[in-house]
Amino acid sequence: MGVKLEVEGGAATVTLDWPEKRNSLNPSDAREIVSAMETAGQQDVGLVIVTGNGAFCSGGDLPAFAEISATCSPEEVRDTVYGTMQQIIRAFQRCPLPTAAAVDGPAIGLGLDIALAADMRFIGPDGWMMQGWAKAGLVHGVGGIGLLRRLDGSLLWRLLADQERIGPDLAEELGLGEKGEPSGLAAALQRAENLASNPRHLLESYVQLAREDWPGDDHFDTAADIQGRLISSAEFRALTAKVLGK
Secondary structure, eight states: EEEEEEEEETTTEEEEEHHHHHHHHOHHHHHHHHHHHHTTTSSSSSSSEEEESSSBOOOOOOHHHHHHHHHHOOOHHHIIIIHHHHHHHHHHHHHHOOOOOOOOOOOTTTHHHHHHHSSSEEHHHHHHEEOGGGTOOOOOOTSHHHHHHHHTTTTTHHHHHHOOOOOOHHHHHTTOOESSOOOHHHHHHHHHHHHHHHHSSHHHHHHHHHHHTTOHHHHHHHHHHHHHHHHHHHHHHHHHHHTTTO
């Protein structure tokens, strides 16, 4: 298992634990994360925290997606692969409790989108986020543009153009998250303890209202359609071959 779930105090903490690949994710990994988040949301806690061992999430698992590109049609990518990968994001949407991303390492591409799916983000001194998708010739296939729009839609163009590392200070300045001290996880755990003083039914009511502006199904469907075509393209296969030395 590459996912750990720990319930302690006011938090249920889901830790991505594939340090050997910097928590880059494939469809099998996605299913593990979704299962852990569903279990976490059933706990008697104030907050579900998602974090990573080392990296938060460095994006998609490139060897896995290179194989998918070589063997799957755009329709298969859309219906099978991104139907699975998008479930990580939808697990945040379905979670009945507040969610937090504790970013104490890189969160790139898919990792950025996972962080954006959380109700709050704590970026530790060693944490940073980056758009990343465009460097691979891809879009936010799991719905990250819609998630970013909830915070500030105009930020997309800066993140896309500059591909800058967004550390804790810049994240606060841009409204993307809070500085987490002494770490993102420590700050999230403190928030969990404070939230846990509220009854569960009240937290669930706040969650329902806070997610009213969640991207609709059409946005996720369109993102999957576009990404299916891009991952299946000759350009993506050439890029992955170059990166993987094939």
